[in-house]
Amino acid sequence: MSILQEIKNAVRSRSIHVAYVDVGSCNGCDIEVLACLAPRYDIEQYGIYVHNNPREADVLLVIGSVTPQWVDKLRDIWEKIPEPKAAVAIGNCPISGCVYARRGTLTTPPVENYIPIAAQVPGCPPRPTEILSAILSVAPLIYKDYEEKHR
Amino acid sequence: MKKTVDVSIPLGPVHPCWKEPVRIKCETAGERVLRTEVELGYMKKGIERIMRGRPWQEVMFLAERVCGICSVIHNMVFIEAMEEISEIAVPPRAAYLRVIVNELDRMASHILANFSYCYTIEHETLAMYLLNTRETVLDNLERLTGSRINTAYMIPGGVRFDLLPEDAAAMLADLSKVEDEMRRYTGMFETGPLIALRSKGIGVMDREEAIRAHTVGPTARASGVVCDLRLRHPTYRELGFTQVTRTEGDNFARIMVRFQEVFQSIDLIRKCIETLPDGPIRGGGLCRAGETSYAGEAPRGELTYSIKTDEYGRVVDIAIRTPSIMNIEACAHSMIRDVTSIADVTSTFISSDPCIACNER
Amino acid sequence: MRSIVYYLREFFRPEWVRKFFFAKTAPLVAPSYFKDYPSLTGKECTQCLTCMMICPAPGAIAVLHKKGGWEPEIYPGHCIRCGLCVEACPEGVLSSGRILDVTSRDRTAFSSWYRLQVDDTLCMRCGNCCVSCPVNREVDPQLAGTGTSASDEVIMRIEGGRVTILHEEKCTGCKTCENNCPNRAIRVARMVEGIQGEEEAEA
Amino acid sequence: MIVKDAVCPFCGCLCDDIEVEVEDDRVVAVTNACELGTTKFMGEKRMKSPILRDGDRWKDITYDEAVQYAADMLLSAERPLLYGWSGTHGEAQCVGVHMAELVRGVIDNTSSVCHGPSILAIQEVGHPGCTLGVVKNRADLVIYWGSNPIDAHPRHLSRYTRYAEGFFLENAFRDRKVIVVDVRKTETASIADEFVRIKPGGDYAVLSALRAIVQGKTDTIPRTVAGVAREQLIRVANLCKSAKFGAVYFGLGLTMTRGKYKNIRNAIELVSELSRHTKFTISAMRGHYNVYGSNEVNTWMTGYPFGIDYSRGIAFYNPGETTAVDILARKECDAALIVGSDPAAHFPRKCLEHLADIPVVQLDPYPNATTAFCNVQIPVAVTGIDAEGTAYRMDGVPIRTRKVLSTDYPSDREVLSRMYALMREALER
Known part of the structure; x- marks a missing residue:
């Protein structure tokens, strides 16, 4: 492995731009992602920066079970994210639909049906600590030797 | 011929300023925004449809998940509506504990709303201060109920966990810390000249307009409307509750009302802990058939549950009216009228504390 | 000018300066009182299915037959960590946060009743409800194996051309039948009451 | 009187655990059976x-007259059609x-309008099938393709696939996965673990896509195949590959849509293809209780499963030419004997005009x-209710149906034997 590649790996895993998209959640996971910004958890000390702009993001946090409005829009957003990219499902909703996965619901979970999911953070809602450690654990795996893997 | 509308700019549904998907169409003439229109429907999950035919212990969790920010009040209004239907009495200790949890949740919600406003007007320092204080509030919520959000604390006829004396002491200590911090932040907000530039006199809605638009909660109270449903709640009346009202009706007033209500909540919790009666925390009682419409004061305003149950206590029909729907429409039509820039659209919209998840369910 | 003074005052508070130079974020741990996913305490499960009955999230908990007896299993991604199963379990098989301690001290519990209703006009008599019912499977192994029931001890069976409910009192309210009915013909009404025993004498 | 272990003569499941309560030669209650069987x-x-x-009225006649009429009709016909057979027992066939x-x-049976194409395909590539018992005891993945067993075979799920305790499966009900592939959300789909909704007529494309994924050529799959997202196809293929034993059940939704056999x-x-990774079987969901039997009987007596033409003196089989619909549509036949089926409810208008x-x-x-x-209709005993007989279950297992009532009606076999005897007598004369 070249030194350049090593530098790239190191830099990439310490500089993660995050976009999050709420495809029909109860807001619970949403504000727990926000709480990660709080100085208590301080997501930025790990080099994670929360944008809401898919075009400059590396990691997409998907929150919520998929509502009919989002079925096509979610794919569009995913395609707008430049490579290398990864999606992390936050909370139960994108994994199983949580309590909404019942008869009569309008949602169509799981999110895996629409975009590939790299990691899942179960919980309703997950604690900010769990979200943080999930993002931190998924980042190096994806960005390590990205060029080698996708040559 | 003179063109009145230059271009129609859509904001959202994915926008850095609002955390939930909503779309605002702004009709602009130059830099000025003439009219706005809010487009909803990105979060419709059909919760009321799912709720039908389910017993309280399932609907309770669905009600909580109508909105994750003000989950406690959804739980409380639903449970109190069921208690009204089934004529279940609540032990006094449980009623006080409910107030404590509800006020903690209200504090968290108000601080979050003010955080979003500060974030939107790019005052990130104050925003981060507020978010950190919110963590302290959530700690207390977690200590009492076991989880930070979606606490599932109230059940028909009582609450689930008791407040231990050592936790009560810790809560009082935390509350005075929060009060100190909040005093400082309120001072910063009140006196900050840059904040005043972005807040004072922007998004003004006067009293008549507020009444005509049926606004509720802090948004209405900032325009001088008396609308706090806690004035009618028996436990709050025992505690001697009075409403916070301001008269300016602009962004600044709406945020300041929330700051003041946080202090009020702190006082209420203190009073609750001091006068917490002894006794059981659960009275029992089965849910029965009946029909009622019950309203409570959510952090964003009046929240109404209209419920019809069958003989086994299952919800046959349910309709929820959440506060944000009135506030969002009032915001779009009364506050954001002929404002000077697009930036004011976002800040005014956030100042009315819209909750899209509540709204669309 | 006033704002500059304000910010200077803000940043030169000794508290802030101390924080700035000795910044320490809290370690990423959950407090002990956090209601995490229920874990097993090691006590014996009697397969009463109370946990499945009270669980508000679909597919979050199942009592499975493991080597050496029954054992509840929690499915993360479905479980919403409400702690109701912990509180409802009469044997204390599950534990989460400090719910067990608090409930045993306050003597709080849930008691429940169940009612079964079958809508004959919707029912196809496919037998899914009878065979999927965990109590039926336990009572009559023949039913579980072949879909045939000859025993009168089961909760419900197809008898006389309709789903006949024989022992409503055996129902544990797990709603497996309701979830596996393709026509929504069978409905379980669960009536749950939160109760509290008499306070123990101060000791 | 209660008759235990009666066999239900309705669908291809042939449930043999029915309890029938009989009073005064009438059935008063049925236990264990589904709605259809009851x-x-x-x-x-x-x-x-x-x-x-008789003109535009009906006249009651005796059995002798009726049998004589039928024998005469068949003898005088140039090209008689003997159709049906799936609603009667093997001996009559x-x-x-x-x-x-x-x-x-x-002689043609109803499979020419139901699972005939399946048989053609089986003749081409073979039938990796198994009995229902194997599926019950081993399968941890069941796929229903284009069939809705809740409506057509209500007890299929509870007896054999979804819910039944398997000998080799610890928690069979939990461990089993059910995938439903259909064009609309059927009742079965509402209790399935995975529902694949395809556009009508897209079965072939979806099957080909699944084959490609199983072969590892995932990158050749377009974003959607007949309305199914690529991700879902990959998920289904992975579910199939990771199953220990899978069973595919297909119905007319696969057989009788575009692409047929x-x-x-x-x-x-x-x-x-899947059997290279794991064990998989495929079976048809046969409709009538003895349609499998009519194929069996025809095959071991004539060599062909359906649509057999004896006009040349030897058995001749050419689906599309010697099958009932085609013969009727070409107005070839000049007499028809219909046993245990209802072609008027299912055949095209053109055929019925000739009929x-x-x-x-x-x-x-x-x-x-x-x-x-009809010119003549002869009421007979119902196999499985007031007549005995052998029927073949949908997986090819012969089951002897039982008699639960005693009535005066003659069975199919008796009526047909009398007809046959009369015809032989007439020909020998």
């Missing part, structure tokens, strides 16, 4: 005696084949849509 057991409004069309050979007629061929090839022109004799206990086309 209704069949409790059936009322049976015909009292054979009827003969035997007699039917002999009869067809005697009068040099065409090529669909089934593709499905069988998918199964053999109305020719003499028709029907053997059926109840008046049905075909009655309107």
